Amino acid sequence: MALLKVVDVERCVGCQLCMFACQRRLGLGGTSRAAIFPKSRGGLSRGLMVIVCRGCKDPSCAAVCPTGALKPRKGGGVIFLPHRCIGCGFCQEACPLGAIFWDEESNKPVVCIHCGICAQYCPHGVLAFEKEDK
Amino acid sequence: MLAQDSLKNVLYIDLSKRKFWIEERPDLFEKWLGGVGVGAALLEEECPEGVEPFSPEAPIILAVGPMVGFYPMASKTAALFKSPHTGNLGESHAGGRSAVSIRLAGLGAIVIKGASDIPIAVNISENKVSFIDARALWGLGVGETGRILREKTGKPGARSIFRIGLAGENLSTFACVVTETYRHFGRLGLGAVFGSKKLKALIITGHKSLPVADKKAYHECYDKILKQILETDSLKKYHDLGTAVNVLSLNRKRSLPTKNLTQAWFEEAEKISGEYFAEHLLGRRLACAHCPVACIHLAALRIPYEDEPYFYKTTFISYDYELIYSLGSMLGVGQAEGILKILAKVDDLGLDAISAGVVLAWATEAFEKGLITTKETQGLTPAWGAVEVYLDMLEHLARQSNEFYQTLAKGVEYASQKYGGEDFALAFGKNEMPGYHTGYGCHLGFLTGARHSHLDSAGYSYDQKLNVPELGPGKLAELLFEEEAYRQILSSIIICFFARSIYKYEVISEALKAIGYDFSPKELKALGQKILRRKYHFKLREGFSFEGLRIPKRILKTISPHGQLNEEFLRQGIKTYKEILLKEEV
Numbered sequence: 001m002a003l004l005k006v007v008d009v010e011r012c013v014g015c016q017l018c019m020f021a022c023q024r025r026l027g028l029g030g031t032s033r034a035a036i037f038p039k040s041r042g043g044l045s046r047g048l049m050v051i052v053c054r055g056c057k058d059p060s061c062a063a064v065c066p067t068g069a070l071k072p073r074k075g076g077g078v079i080f081l082p083h084r085c086i087g088c089g090f091c092q093e094a095c096p097l098g099a100i101f102w103d104e105e106s107n108k109p110v111v112c113i114h115c116g117i118c119a120q121y122c123p124h125g126v127l128a129f130e131k132e133d134k
Numbered sequence: 135m136l137a138q139d140s141l142k143n144v145l146y147i148d149l150s151k152r153k154f155w156i157e158e159r160p161d162l163f164e165k166w167l168g169g170v171g172v173g174a175a176l177l178e179e180e181c182p183e184g185v186e187p188f189s190p191e192a193p194i195i196l197a198v199g200p201m202v203g204f205y206p207m208a209s210k211t212a213a214l215f216k217s218p219h220t221g222n223l224g225e226s227h228a229g230g231r232s233a234v235s236i237r238l239a240g241l242g243a244i245v246i247k248g249a250s251d252i253p254i255a256v257n258i259s260e261n262k263v264s265f266i267d268a269r270a271l272w273g274l275g276v277g278e279t280g281r282i283l284r285e286k287t288g289k290p291g292a293r294s295i296f297r298i299g300l301a302g303e304n305l306s307t308f309a310c311v312v313t314e315t316y317r318h319f320g321r322l323g324l325g326a327v328f329g330s331k332k333l334k335a336l337i338i339t340g341h342k343s344l345p346v347a348d349k350k351a352y353h354e355c356y357d358k359i360l361k362q363i364l365e366t367d368s369l370k371k372y373h374d375l376g377t378a379v380n381v382l383s384l385n386r387k388r389s390l391p392t393k394n395l396t397q398a399w400f401e402e403a404e405k406i407s408g409e410y411f412a413e414h415l416l417g418r419r420l421a422c423a424h425c426p427v428a429c430i431h432l433a434a435l436r437i438p439y440e441d442e443p444y445f446y447k448t449t450f451i452s453y454d455y456e457l458i459y460s461l462g463s464m465l466g467v468g469q470a471e472g473i474l475k476i477l478a479k480v481d482d483l484g485l486d487a488i489s490a491g492v493v494l495a496w497a498t499e500a501f502e503k504g505l506i507t508t509k510e511t512q513g514l515t516p517a518w519g520a521v522e523v524y525l526d527m528l529e530h531l532a533r534q535s536n537e538f539y540q541t542l543a544k545g546v547e548y549a550s551q552k553y554g555g556e557d558f559a560l561a562f563g564k565n566e567m568p569g570y571h572t573g574y575g576c577h578l579g580f581l582t583g584a585r586h587s588h589l590d591s592a593g594y595s596y597d598q599k600l601n602v603p604e605l606g607p608g609k610l611a612e613l614l615f616e617e618e619a620y621r622q623i624l625s626s627i628i629i630c631f632f633a634r635s636i637y638k639y640e641v642i643s644e645a646l647k648a649i650g651y652d653f654s655p656k657e658l659k660a661l662g663q664k665i666l667r668r669k670y671h672f673k674l675r676e677g678f679s680f681e682g683l684r685i686p687k688r689i690l691k692t693i694s695p696h697g698q699l700n701e702e703f704l705r706q707g708i709k710t711y712k713e714i715l716l717k718e719e720v
Contacts, residue, residue, distance in 0.1 A: 014421050015426050016421075030342050031203075031292065031342075032341050032343045
């Protein structure tokens with residue numbers, strides 16, 4: 001399985017093309033359903049960071065999910081089963097990276113599925129979609 | 135437009151009554167697209183004829199367009215207001231995250247009316263507006279204001295923070311509004327209008343979804359446009375060296391206004407070139423939201439403290455061609471580090487950098503000629519290249535510390551009427567000159583453009599591409615009108631002008647269709663002209679006159695690539711431009 005990786009955040013210029021690509025995958029404009037979020041480190045003069053799931057092998061978000069809506073994914077990260085989700089938000093609390101986002105419209109979490117589309121649209125070599133070594 | 139598209143929402147804020155409401159205005163966006171088109175229509179609705187620019191009745195309009203949040207480089211917000219600098223149309227554009235934040239907060243435009251009795255900030259998020267007591271922020275610089283607001287308001291990454299500095303608070307007519315530290319509503323004095331309303335800052339957060347009409351067409355159109363952006367050489371240039379790439383080429387062509395345009399080349403150009411900045415000072419590059427180009431170049435300036443060894447402060451300062459011209463060559467400053475020091479000051483005070491440089495250049499020459507003395511300057515001796523003196527003068531100017539600095543804070547047109555030196559007061563339609571002395575095209579563009587800006591019609595580009603003297607004033611005026619009309623569409627949908635070679639009428643029409651807007655290329659072309667005429671309608675209503683345009687003698691005297699310029703050529707061009715403009719009713 002391949003995983004999305006932030007390979008060099010120092011190259012990030014904050015264009016947010018990754019975030020728009022993630023949203024566009026769903027056939028939408030805007031950004032509310034995106035699972036990747038570039039932002040400044042407290043003012044743009046200090047540079048940027050990219051908040052996204054790093055594909056934990058033993059994910060905290062899945063560990064705290066009371067209904068089994070988040071299942072550990074083979075190779076890292078989680079698979080989200082929306083029909084099981086009750087919108088409690090524990091997963092969001094548990095992720096130390098802040099990489100579980102929230103969709104206010106459905107009141108459910110938004111989490112990276114490691115499809116790699118964002119990396120395809122990153123023009124500056126910040127993101128990469130890499131095969132995991134066995 | 136699609137029924138679910140939130141672009142139709144216009145947010146009205148009344149600062150006097152601390153009240154806000156939203157009106158659905160699909161009519162405006164269906165007719166005028168957005169951005170400047172909708173902004174100009176709202177300005178006409180909201181701005182009473184002959185209103186004093188600093189009165190509570192004078193509105194501030196901020197508008198974005200349909201493409202924002204959908205397509206790359208659709209990242210600008212248009213601000214329309216009555217300009218305190220020229221007394222007629224005020225219009226300036228800024229990028230950063232401003233446009234995406236407004237659009238994804240579920241809005242198409244914001245109208246700010248009234249005035250607060252105490253300093254105030256306004257915090258806008260999806261479905262909510264709150265007012266923040268800004269008394270503790272009044273008197274703070276642009277940088278610190280941003281740092282404080284960033285801690286407590288809005289959502290990082292999905293937020294834009296507009297703010298003013300001392301210059302705006304004290305109503306300098308060329309004060310700007312800064313967003314995201316490095317982008318500006320620079321020209322024509324929006325910062326002073328904020329100041330007159332005691333509006334220190336505006337924070338907007340938005341990250342909603344937007345509906346698509348035809349998903350397949352949208353994906354295809356997006357990929358086609360992005361591919362072109364990434365493959366276009368001119369855009370690569372803006373990424374590599376940034377707009378500062380122009381310093382050496384304009385200098386080689388003897389088009390770089392230097393020392394208040396007493397000459398059009400700078401002997402020290404190498405040391406303030408884009409190449410020099412990139413090699414010695416470039417520390418970081420940034421992009422506006424949804425723009426892969428990342429033209430924002432930040433220099434890392436390391437300054438030692440004098441009271442302690444090995445103690446430095448390092449600041450990041452964004453530089454561009456226009457600022458290197460206005461605060462560099464125009465002031466005879468031949469060191470990049472010196473320019474950055476002045477630029478950092480201009481930014482923190484919240485002044486328009488082009489006007490600030492031209493004003494200081496005029497003051498330097500006026501001082502040389504004895505029109506002003508140390509009595510006026512409070513003991514300071516302005517001289518070409520005198521960085522430290524310019525830093526002090528800027529502080530005085532922003533604080534308006536005596537009558538002379540109060541006068542300077544209103545620009546060179548006003549100052550030269552009072553102290554003399556009109557021949558070398560470089561302003562067009564009262565707006566200070568941008569950085570080009572390329573020939574007839576640039577100057578006719580500054581004179582006739584609705585904003586008197588180099589961005590209106592890019593006359594400097596015709597000067598470099600065509601044989602303008604042979605073309606003659608009539609044909610030149612036609613080309614400028616056509617280009618300015620086209621740019622009304624770019625600034626209505628609203629796209630950064632750097633992407634103009636990609637977003638042609640056909641591409642725009644197709645891109646709009648995928649997201650539910652139906653405008654044929656032909657309709658877009660006609661609409662651009664209509665918007666331009668409408669803006670001019672406002673200008674003329676507020677007292678602008680083509681015949682009253684002053685042509686600074688200095689531009690006729692200093693040799694350009696077209697040789698010595700002839701006033702008659704420019705007057706004829708103005709006349710033709712006016713005829714084309716008034717050919718059709720608004």
